[in-house]
Amino acid sequence: MSSTTPTEHPAPERRPPGGPVLQDSVTDAITTAFFEELASVGYARLSLEAVARRAGAGKAAIYRRWPSKLEMTAALATAFAVDASHPADTGTLRGDVLAFLTQTADALRQPLPSRIVPDLLAECTRNPELSKALSTAVRDTRRNKATHMLEQAVARGELSADVDRALALDLLAGPLYWRLVVVHTPTTTDYLDRLTDKIIAAIEA
Structure with a gap:
C-alpha cells in the first residue's frame, strides 16, 4: 500500500456499454463519500442512500456505476x-x-x-x-x-x-x-x- 488515501482512487469505467458518459467529477465525489461513510459507520450500516447524500448526488448516479453495495465495495477496494x-x-x-x-x-x-x-x-x-x-x-x-x-x-x-x-x-x-x-x-x-x-x-x- 502507498501513503495515498482510498479517496484518491476512483474505479469504474467511464462509459458503461450502451450507457451515458459518466462524469469524472461525480465519480470522484461518490468515491470520496463512500470511503468516508464506510469509515464512519462500517460496512454493515453503510447505505447507498447515505453515500449519495454525502456526495451531493442522486442514488441513481451510484447505480449507473455499481449495481449494489457489495459490488461497489469490491470495485473501490480493488x-x-x-x-x-x-x-x-x-x-x-x-x-x-x-x-x-x-x-x-x-x-x-x-x-x-x-x-x-x-x-x-x-x-x-x-x-x-x-x-x-x-x-x-x-x-x-x-x-x-x-x-x-x-x-x-x-x-x-x-x-x-x-x-x-x-x-x-x-x-x-x-x-x-x-x-x-x-x-x-x-x-x-x-x-x-x-x-x-x-x-x-x-x-x-
Whole structure:
C-alpha cells in the first residue's frame, strides 16, 4: 500500500456499454463519500442512500456505476489495492522488503484505511459474499505483487528456489499489521529497519 488515501482512487469505467458518459467529477465525489461513510459507520450500516447524500448526488448516479453495495465495495477496494500495490524494485531483497513495509506502514497510518481495513476484515467473517469478493480482489492482488518481489530475489540468487513462499508472505504482512492496526503501537524511527532484518532472516532460515 502507498501513503495515498482510498479517496484518491476512483474505479469504474467511464462509459458503461450502451450507457451515458459518466462524469469524472461525480465519480470522484461518490468515491470520496463512500470511503468516508464506510469509515464512519462500517460496512454493515453503510447505505447507498447515505453515500449519495454525502456526495451531493442522486442514488441513481451510484447505480449507473455499481449495481449494489457489495459490488461497489469490491470495485473501490480493488482499485485502491491495485493502485497502492506497486512494490519498489530496488535491486536487493532487503531494499524491496523495506520499501514494501514502508509503503504498508504509511497506508495503515492514514485515518481512513486504519478504520476501514479492520472493519472490512471483521465483516468478512460474517459475510461470505463480501469475503469472497475481497479475497479475490484485494488479498490476491497484494499477495501476487509480494510474490513477484520474492521471485525477483530468487532470480537474483538471494533466496533459494525452494523458499517457503506462503510463509514468507505471511511474515511480510503479519507483524506490521498486528502492531499498527490491532494493538495500535507506534513505530520508532528504526523499527522498519529492524523488522526488515528479522523478516529476511526468517525467510532465509
